[in-house]
Amino acid sequence: MVHTFCQDGRYLALDVDSGAVHMLDELGYEVVSRWEKSSKEEIVEALAGRFARAEIEEVAGEVEELIRNGTLFSHDESLYTPQTALKPGVIKAMCLHVAHDCNLRCKYCFASTGSFHGQRLLMPLEVGKKALDLLVARSGGRKFLEVDFFGGDPMLNFKVVKELVAYGRELEKKYDKKFRFTITTNAYALDEETIEYFNREMSNVVLSVDGRKEVHDAMRPTVKGTGSWDRAMKNAQKVAQARNQQNYYVRGTFTRDNLDFSNDVLALADAGFEQVSVEPVVLSPDSPYALLEEHLPGILEQYDILYKEYVKRRADGRWFSFFHFCVDLQGGPCIKKRLSGCGAGVEYIAVTPDGEIFPCHQFVGRPGYCMGSVITGEIDESIREKFAAAHVLNKEKCASCWARLYCTGGCAANAQAFHDDLTKPYEMECEMEKKRLECAIAVQAAELEG
Protein backbone atom coordinates (compact mmCIF):
# COMPACT_ATOMS: atom_id res chain seq x y z
CA MET A 1 0.00 0.00 0.00
CA VAL A 2 1.21 3.48 -0.87
CA HIS A 3 -0.27 6.73 0.45
CA THR A 4 0.19 9.73 -1.81
CA PHE A 5 -0.64 13.24 -0.70
CA CYS A 6 0.05 16.87 -1.38
CA GLN A 7 1.01 19.19 1.46
CA ASP A 8 1.36 22.86 0.61
CA GLY A 9 2.30 22.11 -3.01
CA ARG A 10 4.74 19.35 -2.14
CA TYR A 11 3.90 15.88 -3.50
CA LEU A 12 4.82 12.92 -1.32
CA ALA A 13 4.41 9.15 -1.20
CA LEU A 14 4.66 6.90 1.85
CA ASP A 15 5.27 3.21 1.20
CA VAL A 16 3.40 1.72 4.14
CA ASP A 17 5.10 -1.65 4.63
CA SER A 18 8.68 -0.44 4.22
CA GLY A 19 8.22 3.04 5.68
CA ALA A 20 10.09 4.58 2.75
CA VAL A 21 9.14 8.13 1.77
CA HIS A 22 9.49 9.66 -1.69
CA MET A 23 9.19 13.20 -2.92
CA LEU A 24 7.51 13.42 -6.32
CA ASP A 25 7.01 15.96 -9.05
CA GLU A 26 3.43 16.48 -10.26
CA LEU A 27 3.67 13.80 -12.93
CA GLY A 28 5.27 11.38 -10.50
CA TYR A 29 2.40 12.01 -8.11
CA GLU A 30 -0.18 11.34 -10.82
CA VAL A 31 1.48 8.09 -11.88
CA VAL A 32 2.11 6.71 -8.38
CA SER A 33 -1.43 7.61 -7.27
CA ARG A 34 -2.86 5.54 -10.15
CA TRP A 35 -0.40 2.64 -10.08
CA GLU A 36 -2.35 0.15 -7.98
CA LYS A 37 -5.65 0.63 -9.75
CA SER A 38 -4.55 0.90 -13.38
CA SER A 39 -2.18 -0.77 -15.80
CA LYS A 40 0.81 1.15 -17.16
CA GLU A 41 -0.92 1.52 -20.51
CA GLU A 42 -4.07 2.91 -18.89
CA ILE A 43 -2.01 5.40 -16.90
CA VAL A 44 -0.23 6.61 -20.03
CA GLU A 45 -3.55 7.08 -21.82
CA ALA A 46 -5.13 8.85 -18.84
CA LEU A 47 -2.29 11.35 -18.53
CA ALA A 48 -1.32 11.75 -22.19
CA GLY A 49 -3.42 14.90 -22.56
CA ARG A 50 -1.45 16.68 -19.84
CA PHE A 51 2.02 15.21 -20.08
CA ALA A 52 4.32 13.93 -22.84
CA ARG A 53 4.07 10.17 -23.32
CA ALA A 54 7.83 9.76 -23.07
CA GLU A 55 7.82 11.52 -19.71
CA ILE A 56 5.04 9.30 -18.41
CA GLU A 57 6.96 6.22 -19.54
CA GLU A 58 10.02 7.59 -17.80
CA VAL A 59 8.16 7.91 -14.50
CA ALA A 60 6.79 4.39 -14.92
CA GLY A 61 10.37 3.17 -15.25
CA GLU A 62 11.31 4.91 -12.01
CA VAL A 63 8.33 3.36 -10.23
CA GLU A 64 9.32 -0.10 -11.46
CA GLU A 65 12.87 0.41 -10.22
CA LEU A 66 11.64 1.42 -6.74
CA ILE A 67 9.33 -1.58 -6.67
CA ARG A 68 12.32 -3.81 -7.40
CA ASN A 69 14.22 -2.05 -4.57
CA GLY A 70 11.38 -2.78 -2.15
CA THR A 71 10.64 0.86 -1.35
CA LEU A 72 7.43 1.36 -3.31
CA PHE A 73 4.33 -0.84 -3.29
CA SER A 74 6.17 -3.25 -1.05
CA HIS A 75 4.25 -5.91 0.77
CA ASP A 76 5.54 -7.86 3.73
CA GLU A 77 3.02 -10.33 5.09
CA SER A 78 5.32 -11.14 8.00
CA LEU A 79 4.58 -7.71 9.46
CA TYR A 80 0.99 -8.61 10.02
CA THR A 81 1.17 -11.73 12.13
CA PRO A 82 -0.49 -11.71 15.54
CA GLN A 83 2.70 -13.17 17.00
CA THR A 84 4.37 -9.84 16.34
CA ALA A 85 1.94 -7.91 18.53
CA LEU A 86 2.09 -7.42 22.27
CA LYS A 87 1.22 -10.21 24.68
CA PRO A 88 0.52 -9.78 28.37
CA GLY A 89 3.93 -10.05 29.93
CA VAL A 90 5.80 -7.53 31.99
CA ILE A 91 4.57 -4.17 33.25
CA LYS A 92 7.02 -1.37 32.58
CA ALA A 93 5.16 1.92 32.94
CA MET A 94 2.88 3.40 35.53
CA CYS A 95 0.81 6.54 35.81
CA LEU A 96 0.76 7.25 39.51
CA HIS A 97 -2.21 9.36 40.56
CA VAL A 98 -0.68 10.86 43.66
CA ALA A 99 -3.40 13.50 43.93
CA HIS A 100 -7.02 13.17 42.97
CA ASP A 101 -7.38 16.83 43.73
CA CYS A 102 -6.35 19.97 41.95
CA ASN A 103 -5.75 23.65 42.58
CA LEU A 104 -7.43 24.49 39.27
CA ARG A 105 -10.97 23.84 38.10
CA CYS A 106 -10.47 23.35 34.37
CA LYS A 107 -13.81 23.23 32.60
CA TYR A 108 -12.81 20.50 30.16
CA CYS A 109 -11.07 18.25 32.69
CA PHE A 110 -11.62 14.57 31.89
CA ALA A 111 -10.85 13.89 35.54
CA SER A 112 -13.82 15.89 36.82
CA THR A 113 -11.55 18.79 37.92
CA GLY A 114 -9.17 16.38 39.59
CA SER A 115 -11.45 14.05 41.54
CA PHE A 116 -11.83 11.48 38.73
CA HIS A 117 -15.54 11.28 39.49
CA GLY A 118 -14.87 10.20 43.06
CA GLN A 119 -13.59 11.70 46.28
CA ARG A 120 -10.80 14.24 46.36
CA LEU A 121 -7.93 12.15 47.72
CA LEU A 122 -4.17 12.25 48.11
CA MET A 123 -2.16 9.06 47.74
CA PRO A 124 -0.63 7.91 51.03
CA LEU A 125 3.09 7.15 50.90
CA GLU A 126 2.53 3.47 51.68
CA VAL A 127 0.20 3.05 48.71
CA GLY A 128 2.77 4.69 46.45
CA LYS A 129 5.49 2.39 47.75
CA LYS A 130 3.33 -0.65 47.09
CA ALA A 131 2.75 0.63 43.56
CA LEU A 132 6.50 0.90 42.91
CA ASP A 133 7.04 -2.53 44.50
CA LEU A 134 4.46 -4.00 42.15
CA LEU A 135 6.04 -2.33 39.14
CA VAL A 136 9.44 -3.76 40.00
CA ALA A 137 7.98 -7.19 40.77
CA ARG A 138 6.10 -7.33 37.46
CA SER A 139 8.83 -5.82 35.29
CA GLY A 140 10.74 -9.03 34.57
CA GLY A 141 13.99 -8.33 32.79
CA ARG A 142 13.12 -4.75 31.80
CA LYS A 143 15.77 -2.32 32.95
CA PHE A 144 13.94 0.97 32.35
CA LEU A 145 10.76 1.59 34.30
CA GLU A 146 8.60 4.68 33.86
CA VAL A 147 6.56 6.40 36.51
CA ASP A 148 4.60 9.55 35.76
CA PHE A 149 3.38 11.52 38.76
CA PHE A 150 -0.07 12.60 37.73
CA GLY A 151 -3.23 14.11 39.11
CA GLY A 152 -5.24 16.25 39.57
CA ASP A 153 -2.10 18.15 40.25
CA PRO A 154 0.68 16.09 41.80
CA MET A 155 2.11 19.19 43.43
CA LEU A 156 -0.69 18.92 45.98
CA ASN A 157 1.09 15.84 47.26
CA PHE A 158 4.66 16.84 46.51
CA LYS A 159 6.07 15.57 49.80
CA VAL A 160 4.95 12.05 48.86
CA VAL A 161 6.32 12.51 45.33
CA LYS A 162 9.76 13.21 46.74
CA GLU A 163 9.57 10.32 49.18
CA LEU A 164 8.54 7.97 46.38
CA VAL A 165 11.41 9.12 44.18
CA ALA A 166 13.81 8.42 47.06
CA TYR A 167 12.21 5.01 47.54
CA GLY A 168 12.50 4.32 43.83
CA ARG A 169 16.22 5.11 43.91
CA GLU A 170 16.61 2.49 46.66
CA LEU A 171 14.75 -0.05 44.54
CA GLU A 172 17.00 0.74 41.58
CA LYS A 173 20.08 -0.35 43.52
CA LYS A 174 18.41 -3.36 45.01
CA TYR A 175 16.95 -4.74 41.79
CA ASP A 176 19.23 -3.29 39.08
CA LYS A 177 16.49 -1.16 37.57
CA LYS A 178 16.42 2.39 36.29
CA PHE A 179 13.38 4.55 37.02
CA ARG A 180 12.51 7.33 34.64
CA PHE A 181 10.34 9.61 36.74
CA THR A 182 8.23 12.22 35.02
CA ILE A 183 5.67 14.67 36.31
CA THR A 184 2.62 16.24 34.71
CA THR A 185 1.63 19.50 36.39
CA ASN A 186 -0.35 22.66 35.73
CA ALA A 187 2.74 24.62 36.85
CA TYR A 188 0.62 26.80 39.13
CA ALA A 189 2.30 25.78 42.40
CA LEU A 190 5.92 25.59 41.27
CA ASP A 191 8.77 27.53 42.82
CA GLU A 192 12.55 27.69 42.45
CA GLU A 193 13.06 24.77 44.79
CA THR A 194 10.66 22.45 42.98
CA ILE A 195 12.10 23.41 39.61
CA GLU A 196 15.58 22.56 40.86
CA TYR A 197 14.22 19.26 42.18
CA PHE A 198 12.65 18.49 38.79
CA ASN A 199 16.00 19.04 37.14
CA ARG A 200 17.63 16.56 39.48
CA GLU A 201 15.04 13.81 39.44
CA MET A 202 12.54 14.11 36.59
CA SER A 203 13.54 12.84 33.15
CA ASN A 204 10.61 14.71 31.64
CA VAL A 205 8.21 17.40 32.82
CA VAL A 206 4.85 18.05 31.18
CA LEU A 207 3.47 21.52 31.86
CA SER A 208 -0.18 22.26 31.14
CA VAL A 209 -0.60 25.68 29.58
CA ASP A 210 -3.17 26.26 26.85
CA GLY A 211 -1.57 29.07 24.87
CA ARG A 212 -3.12 32.51 24.64
CA LYS A 213 -3.96 34.10 27.99
CA GLU A 214 -7.62 34.60 27.20
CA VAL A 215 -8.01 31.00 26.00
CA HIS A 216 -6.19 29.59 29.01
CA ASP A 217 -7.97 31.72 31.60
CA ALA A 218 -11.40 30.95 30.16
CA MET A 219 -10.82 27.21 30.61
CA ARG A 220 -8.36 26.94 33.49
CA PRO A 221 -9.59 29.03 36.43
CA THR A 222 -8.33 28.60 39.97
CA VAL A 223 -10.55 27.25 42.73
CA LYS A 224 -11.53 30.87 43.42
CA GLY A 225 -12.48 31.40 39.79
CA THR A 226 -9.61 33.70 38.90
CA GLY A 227 -7.34 33.20 35.89
CA SER A 228 -4.28 30.98 36.29
CA TRP A 229 -2.34 31.94 33.14
CA ASP A 230 -0.06 34.62 34.59
CA ARG A 231 1.36 32.40 37.28
CA ALA A 232 1.36 29.13 35.33
CA MET A 233 3.03 30.74 32.31
CA LYS A 234 5.73 32.43 34.37
CA ASN A 235 6.54 29.18 36.16
CA ALA A 236 6.44 27.10 32.99
CA GLN A 237 8.88 29.47 31.30
CA LYS A 238 11.25 29.09 34.24
CA VAL A 239 11.09 25.30 33.95
CA ALA A 240 11.82 25.41 30.22
CA GLN A 241 14.80 27.66 30.74
CA ALA A 242 16.10 25.70 33.72
CA ARG A 243 16.00 22.53 31.61
CA ASN A 244 17.83 24.19 28.70
CA GLN A 245 14.74 23.73 26.53
CA GLN A 246 15.06 19.95 26.68
CA ASN A 247 13.23 17.07 28.34
CA TYR A 248 10.00 18.91 28.95
CA TYR A 249 6.81 19.67 27.05
CA VAL A 250 4.43 22.54 27.42
CA ARG A 251 1.11 20.93 26.65
CA GLY A 252 -2.11 22.69 25.79
CA THR A 253 -5.61 21.49 25.07
CA PHE A 254 -7.94 22.93 22.47
CA THR A 255 -11.73 22.78 22.54
CA ARG A 256 -14.51 24.06 20.32
CA ASP A 257 -14.00 27.44 22.01
CA ASN A 258 -10.58 27.85 20.38
CA LEU A 259 -10.88 26.11 17.05
CA ASP A 260 -8.20 28.52 15.78
CA PHE A 261 -5.75 26.58 17.96
CA SER A 262 -2.80 27.12 15.63
CA ASN A 263 -2.65 30.53 17.29
CA ASP A 264 -2.22 28.87 20.66
CA VAL A 265 0.62 26.66 19.42
CA LEU A 266 2.31 29.79 18.05
CA ALA A 267 1.58 31.74 21.22
CA LEU A 268 3.46 29.09 23.19
CA ALA A 269 6.35 29.29 20.72
CA ASP A 270 6.26 33.10 21.01
CA ALA A 271 6.46 32.73 24.79
CA GLY A 272 9.80 31.01 24.34
CA PHE A 273 8.86 27.33 24.53
CA GLU A 274 10.74 25.05 22.14
CA GLN A 275 8.91 21.81 23.02
CA VAL A 276 5.21 22.26 22.38
CA SER A 277 2.27 19.88 22.30
CA VAL A 278 -1.34 21.03 21.88
CA GLU A 279 -3.93 18.29 21.96
CA PRO A 280 -7.59 18.05 20.98
CA VAL A 281 -9.91 17.78 23.97
CA VAL A 282 -11.71 14.45 24.24
CA LEU A 283 -15.18 14.81 25.73
CA SER A 284 -18.55 13.21 25.11
CA PRO A 285 -20.55 15.03 22.43
CA ASP A 286 -23.00 16.47 24.97
CA SER A 287 -20.26 18.56 26.59
CA PRO A 288 -20.38 22.23 25.58
CA TYR A 289 -16.64 22.09 24.87
CA ALA A 290 -16.55 18.83 22.88
CA LEU A 291 -15.12 18.66 19.37
CA LEU A 292 -17.72 17.38 16.93
CA GLU A 293 -17.51 15.97 13.42
CA GLU A 294 -18.69 19.31 12.03
CA HIS A 295 -15.54 20.91 13.45
CA LEU A 296 -13.19 18.50 11.69
CA PRO A 297 -12.63 20.39 8.39
CA GLY A 298 -11.67 23.50 10.33
CA ILE A 299 -9.37 21.53 12.62
CA LEU A 300 -7.56 19.95 9.66
CA GLU A 301 -7.21 23.39 8.09
CA GLN A 302 -5.61 24.62 11.32
CA TYR A 303 -2.93 21.95 10.97
CA ASP A 304 -2.29 23.22 7.41
CA ILE A 305 -1.98 26.79 8.69
CA LEU A 306 0.32 25.64 11.46
CA TYR A 307 2.41 23.60 9.01
CA LYS A 308 3.19 26.64 6.86
CA GLU A 309 4.17 28.81 9.79
CA TYR A 310 6.08 25.96 11.45
CA VAL A 311 8.30 25.35 8.41
CA LYS A 312 8.84 29.08 7.99
CA ARG A 313 9.78 29.67 11.61
CA ARG A 314 12.12 26.70 11.86
CA ALA A 315 13.95 27.96 8.78
CA ASP A 316 14.24 31.59 9.85
CA GLY A 317 15.70 31.01 13.30
CA ARG A 318 12.54 30.73 15.38
CA TRP A 319 12.91 26.97 15.77
CA PHE A 320 10.49 25.02 17.92
CA SER A 321 9.22 21.46 17.98
CA PHE A 322 5.55 20.55 17.78
CA PHE A 323 4.99 17.07 19.21
CA HIS A 324 2.65 15.89 16.48
CA PHE A 325 4.78 17.22 13.64
CA CYS A 326 7.69 14.96 14.64
CA VAL A 327 8.18 11.62 12.96
CA ASP A 328 11.22 9.40 12.89
CA LEU A 329 11.63 8.36 9.27
CA GLN A 330 15.13 7.00 9.73
CA GLY A 331 14.47 4.53 12.52
CA GLY A 332 11.42 4.75 14.65
CA PRO A 333 10.02 2.04 16.83
CA CYS A 334 10.14 -1.64 15.94
CA ILE A 335 7.24 -3.47 14.35
CA LYS A 336 6.08 -4.88 17.69
CA LYS A 337 5.64 -1.38 19.07
CA ARG A 338 3.97 -0.22 15.87
CA LEU A 339 1.37 -2.95 16.16
CA SER A 340 0.85 -2.75 19.90
CA GLY A 341 0.79 0.96 20.62
CA CYS A 342 0.76 2.57 24.04
CA GLY A 343 0.47 -0.69 25.96
CA ALA A 344 -2.41 0.54 28.14
CA GLY A 345 -3.75 -2.23 30.33
CA VAL A 346 -0.88 -4.49 29.35
CA GLU A 347 2.54 -3.01 30.05
CA TYR A 348 1.22 0.38 31.17
CA ILE A 349 -1.17 0.87 34.09
CA ALA A 350 -2.56 3.69 36.21
CA VAL A 351 -2.82 3.57 40.01
CA THR A 352 -5.32 5.65 42.00
CA PRO A 353 -4.68 7.22 45.44
CA ASP A 354 -6.31 4.24 47.15
CA GLY A 355 -4.28 1.75 45.17
CA GLU A 356 -6.76 0.60 42.54
CA ILE A 357 -5.29 -0.31 39.16
CA PHE A 358 -6.80 0.84 35.86
CA PRO A 359 -5.58 0.28 32.28
CA CYS A 360 -4.48 3.93 31.98
CA HIS A 361 -5.17 7.38 33.41
CA GLN A 362 -8.08 7.89 31.01
CA PHE A 363 -9.83 4.75 32.25
CA VAL A 364 -9.65 5.72 35.93
CA GLY A 365 -13.14 5.71 37.39
CA ARG A 366 -14.79 4.04 34.40
CA PRO A 367 -17.06 1.24 35.62
CA GLY A 368 -15.81 -2.27 34.85
CA TYR A 369 -12.23 -1.22 34.24
CA CYS A 370 -10.70 -1.55 37.70
CA MET A 371 -8.24 -4.38 37.07
CA GLY A 372 -6.70 -4.91 40.47
CA SER A 373 -5.02 -3.35 43.46
CA VAL A 374 -1.46 -2.60 44.44
CA ILE A 375 -2.45 -3.33 48.03
CA THR A 376 -3.22 -6.98 47.32
CA GLY A 377 -0.86 -7.16 44.37
CA GLU A 378 -3.55 -8.90 42.35
CA ILE A 379 -4.21 -8.02 38.72
CA ASP A 380 -7.07 -9.35 36.61
CA GLU A 381 -5.16 -11.03 33.82
CA SER A 382 -8.30 -11.38 31.72
CA ILE A 383 -8.45 -7.58 31.38
CA ARG A 384 -4.78 -7.50 30.40
CA GLU A 385 -5.45 -10.11 27.75
CA LYS A 386 -8.42 -8.13 26.46
CA PHE A 387 -6.27 -5.03 26.04
CA ALA A 388 -3.39 -7.01 24.52
CA ALA A 389 -5.78 -8.43 21.94
CA ALA A 390 -6.95 -4.93 20.96
CA HIS A 391 -3.92 -4.41 18.74
CA VAL A 392 -4.00 -2.94 15.28
CA LEU A 393 -4.35 -6.30 13.51
CA ASN A 394 -7.62 -6.89 15.30
CA LYS A 395 -9.10 -3.53 14.30
CA GLU A 396 -11.13 -3.93 11.16
CA LYS A 397 -11.00 -0.27 10.17
CA CYS A 398 -7.23 -0.20 10.42
CA ALA A 399 -6.70 -2.96 7.84
CA SER A 400 -7.20 -0.52 4.97
CA CYS A 401 -5.59 2.51 6.63
CA TRP A 402 -2.19 3.75 5.51
CA ALA A 403 -1.38 5.21 8.95
CA ARG A 404 -1.77 1.97 10.89
CA LEU A 405 1.93 1.49 11.61
CA TYR A 406 2.25 5.06 12.93
CA CYS A 407 -0.86 5.56 15.08
CA THR A 408 -1.09 1.92 16.21
CA GLY A 409 -4.83 1.87 15.90
CA GLY A 410 -5.66 4.78 18.15
CA CYS A 411 -6.34 5.33 21.83
CA ALA A 412 -8.10 2.49 23.69
CA ALA A 413 -9.79 4.93 26.06
CA ASN A 414 -11.29 6.85 23.16
CA ALA A 415 -12.44 3.62 21.50
CA GLN A 416 -14.16 2.55 24.69
CA ALA A 417 -15.68 5.97 25.36
CA PHE A 418 -17.14 6.44 21.89
CA HIS A 419 -17.89 2.86 20.81
CA ASP A 420 -17.67 0.77 23.97
CA ASP A 421 -15.36 -1.44 21.94
CA LEU A 422 -11.57 -1.39 22.24
CA THR A 423 -11.21 -2.47 18.61
CA LYS A 424 -13.23 0.38 17.09
CA PRO A 425 -11.11 3.52 16.84
CA TYR A 426 -12.59 6.97 17.45
CA GLU A 427 -12.96 8.40 13.93
CA MET A 428 -12.17 12.04 14.80
CA GLU A 429 -8.88 10.93 16.32
CA CYS A 430 -8.06 8.91 13.16
CA GLU A 431 -8.63 11.88 10.86
CA MET A 432 -6.58 14.25 12.98
CA GLU A 433 -3.76 11.75 13.35
CA LYS A 434 -3.57 11.16 9.60
CA LYS A 435 -3.41 14.89 8.92
CA ARG A 436 -0.71 15.45 11.54
CA LEU A 437 1.33 12.57 10.14
CA GLU A 438 1.14 14.01 6.62
CA CYS A 439 2.34 17.33 8.02
CA ALA A 440 5.16 15.62 9.95
CA ILE A 441 6.41 13.84 6.83
CA ALA A 442 6.13 17.03 4.79
CA VAL A 443 8.13 18.98 7.39
CA GLN A 444 11.03 16.61 6.90
CA ALA A 445 10.74 16.87 3.13
CA ALA A 446 10.66 20.67 3.32
CA GLU A 447 13.70 20.79 5.59
CA LEU A 448 15.64 18.40 3.38
CA GLU A 449 15.01 20.67 0.42
CA GLY A 450 16.22 23.62 2.50
Added chain:
Amino acid sequence: MKHIKTIANSCINKGAGTGCGECQASCQSACKTSCTVANQSCQNKGEKVYNPARKNA
Protein backbone atom coordinates in the same frame (compact mmCIF):
# COMPACT_ATOMS: atom_id res chain seq x y z
CA MET B 1 15.85 9.71 -10.72
CA LYS B 2 14.22 12.66 -12.38
CA HIS B 3 10.66 12.51 -11.07
CA ILE B 4 10.92 10.61 -7.78
CA LYS B 5 13.40 11.40 -5.05
CA THR B 6 13.64 9.03 -2.10
CA ILE B 7 13.98 11.01 1.11
CA ALA B 8 13.76 8.10 3.56
CA ASN B 9 14.54 4.46 2.98
CA SER B 10 12.84 1.57 4.68
CA CYS B 11 12.48 2.33 8.39
CA ILE B 12 10.14 -0.38 9.64
CA ASN B 13 12.45 -2.17 12.02
CA LYS B 14 11.44 -5.81 11.95
CA GLY B 15 14.70 -7.66 12.29
CA ALA B 16 15.94 -10.01 14.96
CA GLY B 17 16.25 -8.51 18.40
CA THR B 18 13.31 -6.15 18.06
CA GLY B 19 10.54 -6.00 20.61
CA CYS B 20 12.79 -5.66 23.65
CA GLY B 21 10.25 -3.32 25.23
CA GLU B 22 12.80 -0.97 26.77
CA CYS B 23 11.33 2.01 24.92
CA GLN B 24 9.13 4.64 26.53
CA ALA B 25 5.39 4.01 26.80
CA SER B 26 4.14 6.40 24.14
CA CYS B 27 1.38 8.02 26.13
CA GLN B 28 3.78 8.98 28.92
CA SER B 29 5.69 11.43 26.77
CA ALA B 30 3.53 14.47 26.18
CA CYS B 31 0.14 13.76 24.75
CA LYS B 32 -1.74 11.72 27.34
CA THR B 33 -4.66 11.58 24.94
CA SER B 34 -3.45 10.14 21.67
CA CYS B 35 -1.62 7.06 20.62
CA THR B 36 1.04 7.99 18.12
CA VAL B 37 4.31 6.09 18.05
CA ALA B 38 5.50 7.85 14.91
CA ASN B 39 7.60 10.27 16.88
CA GLN B 40 9.25 7.65 19.04
CA SER B 41 12.60 6.06 18.54
CA CYS B 42 13.99 2.73 19.54
CA GLN B 43 15.50 2.83 23.03
CA ASN B 44 18.50 0.97 21.70
CA LYS B 45 19.18 3.89 19.39
CA GLY B 46 19.32 6.21 22.34
CA GLU B 47 16.32 8.52 22.10
CA LYS B 48 12.98 8.43 23.85
CA VAL B 49 11.07 10.81 21.62
CA TYR B 50 12.40 11.66 18.20
CA ASN B 51 13.46 15.25 18.04
CA PRO B 52 15.59 16.37 15.14
CA ALA B 53 18.55 18.56 15.84
CA ARG B 54 17.70 22.15 16.49
CA LYS B 55 18.63 24.32 13.57
CA ASN B 56 19.87 27.88 13.74
CA ALA B 57 20.78 27.50 17.39
